[in-house]
Amino acid sequence: MTEFEYKTIVIDSKETEHSEKSLSDKLNHYGKDGWELVTCFSYPCIGSSQYSLIGIAQKATLIFKRRLCPEKGASK
Structure with a gap:
């Protein structure tokens, strides 16, 4: 199993x-x-400051994956 x-x-x-x-x-x-990019998503900004507007995404979350390599000498 991978x-x-x-x-x-x-x-x-x-x-x-x-x-x-x-x-x-x-x-x-x-x-x-x-690492392989699996997905990304963002949330609208909640609140206000001089740097953000309500409803404008300021940050994006990126999720990556990579295959685990079995350690040398390990058995399953």
Whole structure:
């Protein structure tokens, strides 16, 4: 049976809004380490501040997975 491990990261739109390359670099970094993007989602911002508007997503959650490699000498 194939087993996976999962990683969750949060991307702040304020960090990536000026640079698509920055987001691509982050995604490529995870891909080189064997992580595959499974899904992503965002929530509308609740509340207000000088940096956000109600209903505008500020952060996105990305979920990655990668196959677990069996340890050498381990048996199932």
